[in-house]
Structure formats: C-alpha cells, structure tokens
Amino acid sequence: MTESTPLRPSPVTPSQTVGPFFGYALPYGEGPRVVPDWRPDAVRVRGTVYDGAGEPIPDALVEIWQADENGEIPRRPGGRVRDGHGFSGFGRCATDPAGGYWFSTVKPGAVGGHAPYVSVLVFARGLLKPVFTRLYFPEDEAAHAADPLLGELPDERRGTLIAERTAEREYRFDVRMQGDRETVFLVF
Amino acid sequence: MTHPPYLYPGYKSTTLRAPGRELVMPGLGPDSIELTSPVFGHQELGRLDWDLTRQHPGEPLGERIIVTGRVLDTAGRPVRGALVEVWQANAAGRYLHAGDQHPAPLDPNFTGAGRCLTDDDGRYRFVTIKPGAYPWRNHHNAWRPAHIHFSVFGTAFTQRLVTQMYFPGDPLFAFDPIFQSIPDQRDRENLISRFDMDTTEPEWALGYQWDIVLGDTPMEDR
Numbered sequence: 165m166t167e168s169t170p171l172r173p174s175p176v177t178p179s180q181t182v183g184p185f186f187g188y189a190l191p192y193g194e195g196p197r198v199v200p201d202w203r204p205d206a207v208r209v210r211g212t213v214y215d216g217a218g219e220p221i222p223d224a225l226v227e228i229w230q231a232d233e234n235g236e237i238p239r240r241p242g243g244r245v246r247d248g249h250g251f252s253g254f255g256r257c258a259t260d261p262a263g264g265y266w267f268s269t270v271k272p273g274a275v276g277g278h279a280p281y282v283s284v285l286v287f288a289r290g291l292l293k294p295v296f297t298r299l300y301f302p303e304d305e306a307a308h309a310a311d312p313l314l315g316e317l318p319d320e321r322r323g324t325l326i327a328e329r330t331a332e333r334e335y336r337f338d339v340r341m342q343g344d345r346e347t348v349f350l351v352f
Numbered sequence: 353m354t355h356p357p358y359l360y361p362g363y364k365s366t367t368l369r370a371p372g373r374e375l376v377m378p379g380l381g382p383d384s385i386e387l388t389s390p391v392f393g394h395q396e397l398g399r400l401d402w403d404l405t406r407q408h409p410g411e412p413l414g415e416r417i418i419v420t421g422r423v424l425d426t427a428g429r430p431v432r433g434a435l436v437e438v439w440q441a442n443a444a445g446r447y448l449h450a451g452d453q454h455p456a457p458l459d460p461n462f463t464g465a466g467r468c469l470t471d472d473d474g475r476y477r478f479v480t481i482k483p484g485a486y487p488w489r490n491h492h493n494a495w496r497p498a499h500i501h502f503s504v505f506g507t508a509f510t511q512r513l514v515t516q517m518y519f520p521g522d523p524l525f526a527f528d529p530i531f532q533s534i535p536d537q538r539d540r541e542n543l544i545s546r547f548d549m550d551t552t553e554p555e556w557a558l559g560y561q562w563d564i565v566l567g568d569t570p571m572e573d574r
Contacts, residue, residue: 176426176567177542178534179355180516181363183501185449189439189465190503216368223451229390229509237384241393243435254390275384283385287514290365292356292533294514295375296386313378342372351375352382352510352569 179293184223186287187258191225192244195256198228198269200248205233205270207333209299212263213286216342220263224288226339228255228267228299230281235273271301279307279314281325286339295349299337300326317348324348354539354567362529364490382569387508392435394469402468404438404480405461412462414443414481416557419517419545422474423504423564430474431566437467437503438478445484445498454486479557485524497524497531506566517562518544 182190199206209228213221231237232251242252257265272280282299300308308314314322324347327335339347358370400406405416419438423431441447441464444456448463462481470476483498499516506512518531525531525540534540542565551559 174542174563174565175539176354177513177515177564178539179513180501180530180543182503182514185441185447185452186439186501187451188448188463189501190437216372219368221369227512229385229388231385237388239391241391241396243390243392244396252390278383281385283509285509285512288369290363290367290369292358292360292363292366292530294512295358295371296510312380313376313383316379317376341369346371346373349371349373349375351377352386 181289181292182225182287182294184289186225187223191256191258194244194246196265196267197246198230198253198255198267199251201268203270206268207271207335208266208268209282209327209335209337210264210266210330211337211339213259213265213288213339214263214341214343218343220259221288221341222259222261222263224259224263224265224286226257226259226265227285227287228269229253229283229285230269231272231275233270233273235275235280237275274307277310277312279304279311284337284339295339295341295347296352297339297347297349298325301335302326302329313350321348353535356533356535360529360533363533382508382510386510387569389505389507389509389511392433392469392505397467397469401466402478404464404466404478406479407463408461410461412442412459412481414459414462414484416479417482418477418479418551418553418557418559419500419562420475420477420551420559421545421562421564423470423476423506423566424474425506425566426568430470430472431506432470432472432474434470434474434476435467435505436470436476437465438480438500439465440480440483440500441486443481443484445486456484456486482519482558485522490529495524495527497522497528502564504564504566508569510569511566513564513566515564516543519560520544520547
C-alpha cells in the first residue's frame with residue numbers, strides 16, 4: 165500500500181471545487197472588514213454573484229487582495245486577525261442566501277502603470293477552479309484609458325470590471341458568470 | 353492541462369456557473385498585486401487549529417489520522433509560512449453545515465475545520481478523523497469519495513489553490529465526476545494521499561502523506 169504521490173517535485177496539484185459546505189471553515193468574522201468602518205477613508209463594496217440563469221449564487225466565496233491607499237503592497241500579517249490599524253490588504257466574504265457579499269476596505273492607490281484596482285477571486289460550488297477578475301473604480305476614467313488591461317478589452321466588456329458608485333464611499337460590483345454582461349475573467 | 357475545465361457537464365452545477373466566454377489573458381501578464389500574496393502569521397491561528405480531534409471536550413468518533421506533507425513550487429522549493437486551511441465531513445460522512453441533508457449523525461466532538469502555517473521545509477501537519485463518503489444529488493446514486501478539502505496560499509495570489517485530498521484505494525474514484533473532471537489520470541492521482549508507515553504513530557493514529565505543488569506564474573523567475 166505505498167504507491168502514488170512520490171516525494172520528489174511533481175506536477176501542479178489540480179484544483180477542485182470549494183463545494184457547498186465551506187461555510188464553517190473558510191469565512192471568519194473579520195473577513196470582509198479589511199479596514200474598520202470608522203476609518204474616515206473606508207469604502208464599502210457590495211455586490212451579488214449571479215449564475216448563467218441570472219440567479220444569485222448563495223454558496224460562493226469572494227476574496228480580495230489589494231494595495232493600500234498609497235499604492236503600497238501590504239507585507240504585514242493580519243489577514244485573519246486584524247487590530248483595526250495597519251492594513252493587510254486581504255478580505256474574504258462568503259455570499260449570503262441572496263448571493264450578496266460585501267467588504268469594508270480602502271480604495272487602493274495605483275500600482276505600476278495600472279489604474280487603481282482590487283484583485284478579486286471567486287470560488288463556488290460548481291466552479292472546478294476559481295475565477296479571477298479585477299474591480300476598478302468609476303471615478304478613475306482618465307486612468308482607465310491608460311490601463312494596460314482595460315485598454316485591451318472591447319468597449320462592451322470593459323464596463324463589467326468597473327464598479328458602480330452607489331453613494332458616497334459606496335460601490336456596487338456584481339459578478340456574472342455567464343450571459344450578455346458576463347464579467348471579464350482573467351487567466352494568467 | 354492539469355486543472356479541470358470550468359465546464360464539465362457530468363458535474364451538473366458547472367453548467368450555469370462555468371464562464372461562457374473565453375477568459376482574457378492580460379497582455380502584460382499578472383500585475384504586481386497578483387504576483388504577491390497576503391501574509392498570515394502564527395498569531396492568527398488558534399493553539400489547536402491544527403488538531404481537529406482536540407477542539408472539543410471529548411474524542412471525536414472515527415479513525416484518527418495524521419495528514420502531513422509539503423507545499424512546494426514546481427521546482428521543488430518549499431513554500432514557507434503558507435496558510436493551509438482544511439475542512440471535511442466527520443467519520444459518518446456528515447458536514448457541520450446547515451445545508452448538509454445527509455441523514456448521518458453529527459459528532460458533538462468534531463467540527464471538521466483546521467488551519468496551520470507551513471514550516472521552513474514547507475511542511476504542514478494535521479491530526480484529524482478519516483472522513484466518511486457521503487451521497488450528493490448530482491445524479492442517481494452519486495457518492496463522493498472520502499476527501500479533505502484544502503485551501504492554500506502561495507507566494508503569488510495567482511497561485512491560490514483550493515483542492516481536495518483523497519485516500520488511496522477508494523472504490524468511488526471511477527464514479528465521481530468531481531475527481532474525474534481532471535483530464536489526465538496522472539494528475540488525478542496527484543490528489544490521492546499515500547499511506548505512510550513512518551507517519552503512522554503506534555497505538556494512536558494512521559499516517560498519510562500528501563504534497564501540494566502550486567502553479568507557476570509566468571513572471572515568477574524574473
């Protein structure tokens with residue numbers, strides 16, 4: 165009974181779905197609260213993850229990773245336990261029964277030649293590997309014109325990566341897995 | 353192709369959830385955010401997060417096992433300080449989740465969630481209970497092979513991996529569309545742990561070894 169996986173370096177480990185029952189393991193209390201709401205520069209991002217029938221996906225997990233407000237990439241621990249100060253740049257939120265997720269974070273500064281964006285990763289039951297996308301902010305129109313990714317996209321698809329401003333310091337960013345307004349997903 | 357496709361009709365839920373359009377490959381490749389990864393520290397872990405058998409007052413039911421291995425890159429270098437999270441069904445094949453309708457008992461001494469950070473050799477180690485197989489409603493007489501879910505962070509966000517570890521010799525492999533969704537049989541076998549007598553501890557627990565290899569990113573060697 166000693167076969168399979170050798171201990172020498174092997175090919176990449178394949179992805180498998182997160183399944184429907186991660187709810188007691190992966191989400192954690194401070195997951196969506198990348199910064200506390202009381203920070204004067206905190207922004208709220210909300211959205212819904214939709215399937216190809218336009219139905220919300222209640223068993224998805226959304227993760228974000230981003231630079232801080234100055235465009236610095238965080239190198240400090242604190243993605244799971246946060247002290248309310250400092251900035252670890254990572255957030256995780258499971259969708260609710262209506263497919264909704266939220267984050268309290270700061271708007272990142274620009275990094276490199278890119279317009280400011282948040283890296284977004286979505287896992288779900290029925291997704292054998294996660295989808296990557298990026299959330300850009302609507303007020304950065306000028307920077308979007310020069311952004312290397314947005315510049316490559318056809319006009320009719322670019323908008324799926326740009327959040328909608330819904331109130332002062334509040335944005336909506338929906339993720340659509342399929343359909344006319346399918347979100348642009350990235351492969352590296 | 354190592355990973356499964358997004359659309360695999362044998363696994364029904366992929367039909368409405370797989371992206372319908374071609375994914376976009378950014379001309380410049382991943383950006384510096386995507387080429388870095390969040391950092392986690394020991395202060396973020398509970399003292400017994402790695403031992404799923406000691407998170408409650410009593411002993412959980414089932415077969416106690418030790419699951420260990422290394423998180424590596426494709427060049428065989430250890431990925432140090434990586435957060436590894438696991439979750440699983442109990443010995444009866446039931447998850448501690450409101451949505452799990454399998455009529456098998458819950459175990460008051462088993463939650464089935466754990467986490468740890470890899471050490472300087474990239475090694476992780478969990479003590480847990482061997483999970484049971486369980487039915488799901490994907491198709492007639494559908495049963496999942498026993499598995500432990502793993503979530504791993506690497507050194508780049510693009511390496512982020514969620515996968516499942518299986519046990520050697522499971523008769524359900526051939527019938528499971530989630531396992532079978534991986535196109536190449538050799539890649540599938542990389543999800544099967546290896547029973548290991550050296551990991552096994554006398555009078556206490558069987559041992560399984562399973563290494564996890566994270567993907568390259570195009571600019572990794574810059």
